[in-house]
Amino acid sequence: MTLDFTAVWKSLPFLFDGLELSFLLTASSMLGGIAFGLLLAVVRLSRLRAAAALAAVYVNGFRAVPLVLVIFWFYFLVPLAIGHAVDALQSALIAFTLFEAAYYSEIIRAGLRSVRPGQWQAAYASGLSYVQVLRLVILPQAFRNMLPLMVSQAVILFQDTSLVYVISLRDFMTSASIVATRDNRMVETYLFAAAVYFVVCASGSQAAAMLNRRRSFA
Amino acid sequence: MMDATVRMPVECKSGQSAGAAGEACAPMIELKEISKRYGSLGVLNDCSLSVSRGEVVVVCGPSGSGKSTLIKCINGLEPINAGSIIVDGITVGKSTAEMTRLRARIGMVFQHFELYPHLTALENICLAQIHVLKRGKEEARAKARALLARVGLPDKEDRYPAQLSGGQQQRVAIARALAVDPVAMLFDEPTSALDPEMIGEVLAVMLELAREGMTMVVVTHEMGFARGAANRIVFMDQGKILEVSEAKRFFEAPASERARRFLSQILAH
Amino acid sequence: MNYSWNWAVLVQEPYLGWLISGTCLTLAISLAAWMLALVVGTVVGTVASLPNRVLKVVAAIYIALFRNVPLLLQLFLWFFVIPEVLPPAWGHWLKRDLPYPEFWTSIIALGLFTSARVAVQVAAGIATVPAGPRTAAVASGMTTAQIFRLVLLPQAFRIVLPPLTSDFLTVFKNSALALTIGVFELTAQSRQIESYTFQGFEAFTAATIVYLAIALLVTALMRFLERWTALPMTGAAV
Numbered sequence: 001m002t003l004d005f006t007a008v009w010k011s012l013p014f015l016f017d018g019l020e021l022s023f024l025l026t027a028s029s030m031l032g033g034i035a036f037g038l039l040l041a042v043v044r045l046s047r048l049r050a051a052a053a054l055a056a057v058y059v060n061g062f063r064a065v066p067l068v069l070v071i072f073w074f075y076f077l078v079p080l081a082i083g084h085a086v087d088a089l090q091s092a093l094i095a096f097t098l099f100e101a102a103y104y105s106e107i108i109r110a111g112l113r114s115v116r117p118g119q120w121q122a123a124y125a126s127g128l129s130y131v132q133v134l135r136l137v138i139l140p141q142a143f144r145n146m147l148p149l150m151v152s153q154a155v156i157l158f159q160d161t162s163l164v165y166v167i168s169l170r171d172f173m174t175s176a177s178i179v180a181t182r183d184n185r186m187v188e189t190y191l192f193a194a195a196v197y198f199v200v201c202a203s204g205s206q207a208a209a210m211l212n213r214r215r216s217f218a
Numbered sequence: 219m220m221d222a223t224v225r226m227p228v229e230c231k232s233g234q235s236a237g238a239a240g241e242a243c244a245p246m247i248e249l250k251e252i253s254k255r256y257g258s259l260g261v262l263n264d265c266s267l268s269v270s271r272g273e274v275v276v277v278c279g280p281s282g283s284g285k286s287t288l289i290k291c292i293n294g295l296e297p298i299n300a301g302s303i304i305v306d307g308i309t310v311g312k313s314t315a316e317m318t319r320l321r322a323r324i325g326m327v328f329q330h331f332e333l334y335p336h337l338t339a340l341e342n343i344c345l346a347q348i349h350v351l352k353r354g355k356e357e358a359r360a361k362a363r364a365l366l367a368r369v370g371l372p373d374k375e376d377r378y379p380a381q382l383s384g385g386q387q388q389r390v391a392i393a394r395a396l397a398v399d400p401v402a403m404l405f406d407e408p409t410s411a412l413d414p415e416m417i418g419e420v421l422a423v424m425l426e427l428a429r430e431g432m433t434m435v436v437v438t439h440e441m442g443f444a445r446g447a448a449n450r451i452v453f454m455d456q457g458k459i460l461e462v463s464e465a466k467r468f469f470e471a472p473a474s475e476r477a478r479r480f481l482s483q484i485l486a487h
Numbered sequence: 488m489n490y491s492w493n494w495a496v497l498v499q500e501p502y503l504g505w506l507i508s509g510t511c512l513t514l515a516i517s518l519a520a521w522m523l524a525l526v527v528g529t530v531v532g533t534v535a536s537l538p539n540r541v542l543k544v545v546a547a548i549y550i551a552l553f554r555n556v557p558l559l560l561q562l563f564l565w566f567f568v569i570p571e572v573l574p575p576a577w578g579h580w581l582k583r584d585l586p587y588p589e590f591w592t593s594i595i596a597l598g599l600f601t602s603a604r605v606a607v608q609v610a611a612g613i614a615t616v617p618a619g620p621r622t623a624a625v626a627s628g629m630t631t632a633q634i635f636r637l638v639l640l641p642q643a644f645r646i647v648l649p650p651l652t653s654d655f656l657t658v659f660k661n662s663a664l665a666l667t668i669g670v671f672e673l674t675a676q677s678r679q680i681e682s683y684t685f686q687g688f689e690a691f692t693a694a695t696i697v698y699l700a701i702a703l704l705v706t707a708l709m710r711f712l713e714r715w716t717a718l719p720m721t722g723a724a725v
Contacts (some may be wrong), residue, residue, distance in 0.1 A: 122334075141334075174606070
């Protein structure tokens with residue numbers, strides 16, 4: 001069979017606009033997810049029993065349900081809560097941030113626990129407060145341990161953004177499907193899309209693997 | 219190597235409070251009938267001890283006797299279930315703000331050094347100075363350099379802990395504890411994790427501290443140090459304080475059978 | 488927030504029936520895909536652990552391909568692209584004669600996607616098996632195949648069981664993507680109920696509860712399996 005990529009080349013600007021949106025979704029969900037995830041992890045490791053239990057319910061709940069369902073939930077819920085219609089992008093941003101926070105909080109929690117308990121004791125013994133201990137002693141060490149996993153999670157997140165297809169948000173995946181059906185060039189368009197995703201994700205995975213190797217020699 | 223003459227602290231009668239007839243007489247550290255449990259396991263049982271200003275007390279005993287737990291109760295790293303601990307007039311465990319202030323005046327040295335691996339030796343020593351005592355950066359650094367010189371490591375200020383030997387790390391840890399000008403120092407088996415050839419350099423620093431009149435509570439197996447620097451020896455077994463005697467008397471004629479056995483095992487090699 | 492609640496919708500027909508059939512489809516797709524993933528993943532993971540360099544590279548390429556393309560796109564590739572790319576006879580059969588093509592395509596896509604993750608776990612598990620038993624087996628004259636079958640894989644399996652739990656759970660979550668090619672699994676049905684009755688809160692809550700229940704059941708099952716296969720005196724056996 002013959003492959004004809006002209007339709008794909010013609011639509012490159014459109015496709016790359018979609019790719020830009022995919023990157024935007026990834027970046028903002030990552031920032032929001034790490035910030036909120038850090039809060040969740042710290043609360044879970046603190047001595048505030050009730051808050052820790054709530055945080056655990058949040059994390060385990062979000063990790064048990066499909067992302068598609070969460071996207072639908074917020075697509076439906078956000079306009080209701082605000083009182084007027086909201087575009088798909090806003091609801092998607094909220095959905096992704098809250099969803100990813102659960103996953104990042106697990107990575108961060110494991111990272112915090114990977115720091116030797118003696119470090120907590122030595123830091124407390126010198127008179128530092130809980131916040132100071134975290135900020136000056138524990139987090140710098142934990143972050144170094146967590147970095148490879150956080151990069152891996154970012155790669156997963158980038159792949160997950162393709163799911164905004166279900167609310168017709170024009171990321172790279174949705175744009176590719178639009179081009180594929182409009183020009184009836186499914187094979188070429190989807191193969192091209194797969195190639196782009198592969199290049200981006202494989203580079204990310206390589207970076208994570210390199211970070212992991214460097215860490216074990218440090 | 220070990221000098222047998224150590225400054226003797228002023229003898230204190232118990233019950234004398236600070237402010238009355240000479241402040242030096244009030245016990246610096248007072249443990250009253252403290253008990254601690256992990257679930258149903260009794261870790262500390264009705265322990266009482268009084269440490270005067272300038273005194274060096276060595277705590278020894280077989281493993282599992284609760285010595286490390288006891289010393290960690292003094293600065294509140296381990297909570298107690300019963301009894302009271304008063305350090306320099308402050309009751310331990312009452313308020314978090316007070317505890318933070320108290321900890322800034324007690325230095326602690328750990329068995330595994332616990333230097334912060336992501337900071338240089340100098341930064342390790344400056345951290346508490348800057349963030350707890352709120353000293354300026356230059357002042358903190360100057361003090362840190364002086365302390366590094368005092369423990370014999372003047373040229374190591376930019377090294378990371380991973381680049382230092384065990385003995386060097388422990389000496390930096392002692393300097394770090396001294397940086398906040400503590401009124402007392404706690405040592406939790408400071409040489410147990412060291413290779414034999416490095417034990418001497420750390421003990422030398424500790425001996426120097428003792429000679430200068432620092433109040434010290436030291437958990438250790440190093441009987442040579444105890445003989446040379448300690449005023450009193452506390453012997454513990456299975457969570458109880460079995461014996462508290464003057465160093466000389468403890469080594470010549472320990473009162474309890476278990477202490478006798480323990481000494482003979484330790485001193486055999 | 489003006490919203491009229493009506494939880495009764497969930498127990499009315501046809502909506503209840505939709506939820507039930509959706510759940511059944513979710514379970515069917517997930518379990519079938521997981522079986523496929525286990526078989527293929529174990530094979531690929533074992534191949535990746537063999538001493539042969541060429542085979543290692545082949546396995547690595549397989550894993551890289553399936554891990555670096557989003558599942559949704561893989562699903563589309565299987566559904567839209569493969570039938571076109573195959574020889575005409577096969578293509579026709581796939582497009583016309585195969586009953587419920589969306590169903591089978593979902594299983595294949597999800598199964599192979601997951602097989603790459605299983606392969607990584609299996610390879611890691613084999614690598615973690617202490618060198619001692621392996622050396623002893625070689626010394627006693629066993630062939631490579633025997634070593635794998637009798638020494639490495641049984642131990643690797645026990646090591647790998649905990650991390651596989653999370654991959655197993657992920658399969659159930661990923662099965663929701665089948666809705667994009669027209670499979671009316673649980674999430675699709677809840678969306679359907681929402682568009683018919685406008686009772687989105689109730690519909691999505693129902694779906695959420697079912698997924699939570701599945702997660703709890705799977706976690707309990709895997710924990711039971713861990714204890715059942717654990718060797719006495721090792722960590723898991725209590």
